[in-house]
Amino acid sequence: MKYEMVIKNGVIVTASSTYEADLAIHDGKIAAIGKQLTGDTEMDAAGNYVIPGAVDIHVHMQLELPGDLVSSDTFFTGTRAAAFGGTTAIVDFVDPKPNESLINALAARRKLADPQVVIDFGLHMTIGPNEIAKLDQVAAAYQAGCSTFKLYMAYGLRLDDGQLLQALEAIRDTSGLPVIHAENWDAITTLVKKNIQNGNTSPQWHPRSRPAILEGEAAGRVIDLATYLGVPIHIFHVSCEEVVARIKAARYKGLPVSGETCPQYLFLDTDAFDAPGVQGALPVCSPPLRTQTDQAALWQALADDDLQIVTTDHCPFTLAQKEHGWGKDFSQIPGGVPSIEMRLAAVYSRGVREGKLSLNRWVDLCCATPARMAGFEHKGDIAIGYDADLVIFDPNSKVTLSAEFLHENVEWTPYQDIEIHGWPQTTISRGKVIVENGKFMGAPGQGKFVKRKSLKR
Ligand code: URP
Ligand code: ZN
Ligand code: ZN
Numbered sequence: 108m109k110y111e112m113v114i115k116n117g118v119i120v121t122a123s124s125t126y127e128a129d130l131a132i133h134d135g136k137i138a139a140i141g142k143q144l145t146g147d148t149e150m151d152a153a154g155n156y157v158i159p160g161a162v163d164i165h166v167h168m169q170l171e172l173p174g175d176l177v178s179s180d181t182f183f184t185g186t187r188a189a190a191f192g193g194t195t196a197i198v199d200f201v202d203p204k205p206n207e208s209l210i211n212a213l214a215a216r217r218k219l220a221d222p223q224v225v226i227d228f229g230l231h232m233t234i235g236p237n238e239i240a241k242l243d244q245v246a247a248a249y250q251a252g253c254s255t256f257k258l259y260m261a262y263g264l265r266l267d268d269g270q271l272l273q274a275l276e277a278i279r280d281t282s283g284l285p286v287i288h289a290e291n292w293d294a295i296t297t298l299v300k301k302n303i304q305n306g307n308t309s310p311q312w313h314p315r316s317r318p319a320i321l322e323g324e325a326a327g328r329v330i331d332l333a334t335y336l337g338v339p340i341h342i343f344h345v346s347c348e349e350v351v352a353r354i355k356a357a358r359y360k361g362l363p364v365s366g367e368t369c370p371q372y373l374f375l376d377t378d379a380f381d382a383p384g385v386q387g388a389l390p391v392c393s394p395p396l397r398t399q400t401d402q403a404a405l406w407q408a409l410a411d412d413d414l415q416i417v418t419t420d421h422c423p424f425t426l427a428q429k430e431h432g433w434g435k436d437f438s439q440i441p442g443g444v445p446s447i448e449m450r451l452a453a454v455y456s457r458g459v460r461e462g463k464l465s466l467n468r469w470v471d472l473c474c475a476t477p478a479r480m481a482g483f484e485h486k487g488d489i490a491i492g493y494d495a496d497l498v499i500f501d502p503n504s505k506v507t508l509s510a511e512f513l514h515e516n517v518e519w520t521p522y523q524d525i526e527i528h529g530w531p532q533t534t535i536s537r538g539k540v541i542v543e544n545g546k547f548m549g550a551p552g553q554g555k556f557v558k559r560k561s562l563k564r
Contacts, residue, residue: 110138110146112538117152117499120466121159121489122475130157132495135537139491152499155532158470159487160195160226160496161451162477164255165286165343165367165418167443168199169219173263176441179423182223183551184516185447190225190541190549191514192448193531195496196557198229198481200257202264205237209244213251217556224554226536227496229481231286233257234274235264242277249281252558254482255341256283260325261290261393272332279338282561284480286341289325289350290317290394299438308436310380310387314395316437322394323349330357330364339363341480344420346372346394348404355413365415365480368405370446370453373417375521376402385426388433390521391440392420406463409472416477417454421447423517445515449508449522455500456527482559495538504530514547 110131119128119140131139131146168185170178180188182199189197199220203212209232216230232253234245245256256278259265266274278285298316302308307315326342330353333340342354345366357364371392376399379390390396408414422443432440451473458464464472478487485494506512508522534542541549 110144112148112150113144113146114150114152114157114497114499115144117155117157119489120156120470122467122471125466130489130497132535132538135495137489137491137493137495140489150499150533154503156500156502157489158498158500159474159489160498160534160536161193161473162196162481162483162487163189163194163419163421163447163450164198164416164477164481165369165420166197166199166447167420167422170422171202172441176424176428178443179425179428180421180445180516182220183225184514185421186223186225186228186554187547187549188448188514190534190536191531191547193451193498193500193534194226194447195498195534195536196227196229196478196483196486198231198255200233201230201253202233202235203238203241209238209241209248210251213248213253221556222552225541225549225551226554227486227557228554229483229557229559231255231257233264234266235259236266236270239270239273242273245277245283246281249283252556254283254559254561256285257288258285259288260329261288261292261295265292268328268332271329272336275333275336275338279336284339284341284561285333286343287329288343289322289329291321291325294321303436303438310391310433310437310440313380313391313437313440314377314397317393317395319347319349319397319401322347323353326350327353330362333364334362342366344369344372344394345405345414347397347401351404351408351413355408358413367416367418368409368414369418369420370450371396371444371521372405373402373457374453374525379521385430385433388429388440389519390444391429391437391442392422392444393442406458409458410464410468415472416480417450417472418477419446419450421445423515426518444521445513445517448513448515449527451498452527452530453522455502455529460528479562482562483557484560484562495535497535498531499533500529501532502529504532506530
């Protein structure tokens with residue numbers, strides 16, 4: 108049979124195997140894997156890896172914050188940057204308005220995202236304090252494709268412990284997966300207030316007001332609540348050893364707890380807040396950047412399966428947006444950094460090249476387990492019938508990260524001048540080439556909303 112497209116001579120790498128083969132694509136799906144396959148279009152991947160498209164299940168495009176702040180990547184610019192970096196599926200968020208039903212909020216978010224996305228996407232449903240009165244709608248949200256539910260233990264959307272218990276129970280009863288921002292908000296707000304009152308307003312006081320032990324406490328607390336209810340949970344953006352220890356202990360007991368970390372915690376540390384002027388405000392995100400000891404612990408946890416995935420929490424704000432908050436005090440700086448484009452290659456470069464992770468573990472952390480955890484049924488693996496979301500990855504190319512090189516809609520990057528060894532050469536979404544040799548070939552609206560469901564863990 109002659110297929111629509113064949114990728115020839117590459118080394119196929121999945122979470123579990125590495126082998127040389129041709130790969131055929133037909134009707135947007137992986138149609139055959141073998142030797143000497145032929146296609147209308149043939150691409151030579153000799154010397155390169157062919158991997159499943161990367162999956163990033165924690166991103167914030169066009170995130171609306173109080174004070175008319177909106178994160179600067181749109182669903183178009185953010186998914187285009189993702190595609191340049193080899194990511195072919197994301198999960199963003201629905202944040203319902205106070206009197207809005209979960210289903211209407213989902214429809215409104217899709218109305219914004221659908222015409223813009225370049226790659227496939229899903230949406231987590233946020234359950235904030237206003238949604239406690241809407242917990243009878245959780246099953247409908249699950250049926251509509253939101254199989255994951257975001258619960259905050261911080262910010263204005265923070266749930267108190269009673270509300271957390273109610274939300275976790277409702278999500279459990281629909282087989283959904285709660286995904287948690289774990290920080291001890293009462294203690295943090297007290298520290299923030301005290302530090303500002305004492306005149307300590309510079310960005311260095313951001314991590315000092317949100318110490319690692321308070322992230323660990325919150326993670327431990329929500330793990331205990333989830334254990335009591337018998338519901339699996341996933342802990343978002345783990346920044347420190349304290350949380351790793353809690354997840355590790357829970358998993359050791361056989362509890363269904365998982366965790367992720369992000370490039371900012373793997374590549375940056377608290378020294379970034381010492382940069383002069385507004386530069387020190389740019390890396391403000393929550394949880395904050397931590398110490399080099401934490402960084403080493405996170406890499407080890409990824410290798411040991413004490414953390415299961417790498418996501419980005421991609422949430423860029425422009426220089427002007429950061430500067431505006433910085434002019435007041437550290438607590439007013441909008442939190443979030445851009446990482447969506449560099450994640451896959453950066454984890455390869457620092458993880459695989461430097462001997463911290465195996466090739467298969469890299470694919471597992473960035474592609475396979477995020478897809479399975481978020482409930483993307485046909486993504487994250489290279490197998491017949493799976494979506495032809497693929498990356499031809501050149502392990503020998505070298506790039507230097509800079510705001511000019513990257514395609515995120517923001518004029519700075521926290522990774523300026525970091526050298527990365529290995530970069531995606533071609534990104535394919537549902538069988539269509541959307542990036543080739545640094546050229547964008549996709550189109551807004553080409554990506555599809557994927558209805559997700561809980562898959563076997
Ligand atoms: O500072 C961050 N991480 N901003 C994005 C929202 C969140 O907490 O995930
Ligand atoms: Zn968060
Ligand atoms: Zn986030």
